[in-house]
Amino acid sequence: MHTTRPRQLSRRHLLIAGGGFAALSLAACDKVLPARFNGIDITGANYAQDFRLTDPEGRERTVADFKGKAVMLFFGFTQCPDVCPTALLRAAEIRHMLGADGERLQVIFVTVDPERDTPVVLKAYTNAFDPSFIGLYGDLQRTSETAKAFKAYYKKVPTGSSYTMDHSAFSYVYDPQGKIRLVLRHEQGAPECAEDLRKILKTTA
DSSP states (O other), X not given: OOOOOHHHHHHHHHHHHHHHHHHHHHHTTTTOOTTTOSSEEOTTOSSSOOOOEEOTTSOEEOGGGGXXXXXXXXXXXXXXXXXXXXXXXXXXXXXXXXXXGGGGEEEEEEESOTTTOOHHHXXXXXXXXXXXXXXXXXXXXXXXXXXXXXXXXXXXEEETTEEEEEEOOOEEEEOTTSOEXXXXXXXXXXXXXXXXXXXXXXXXX
């Protein structure tokens, strides 16, 4: 049976997020515009360009499917004890804060644990936060390739007779034209993120 120790996992996730943030900041140091966005501006970055993954209904999805909407994408797994639920609760709050523009935000949850996160499990998990959220998955190779394309980290960690997953905790934001624009840090509050999303939606309306 899968068991975890939430507090220890939380610290480990946040350490990973902190280290990843430093790497992303260096990779996009010339893109950071604090006066414009609360998150990390990666407009024009040569990574996180696209994805090709499957939704719970068996349809292959890419960023082009969501043209006309801002897309916020997060890597995680359904048995995550704290970081993933926190990120998805924040995403639901952001969508609510956007008011009518919330309909123009598509939240995507990409599993890094496709062995356990079956289509049925993924759909039930994302629906618990917001029925509009979409869970995507690939086989082990596609999952690895996608994470590398986003400079995202994940690793299977044994826990007794089962395992958990360590993973980075960023949310990636595309504008309605399908261009990667932002990385939101896990520690950013919903109001800061919603402010960034309003700017993304306004400048590409």
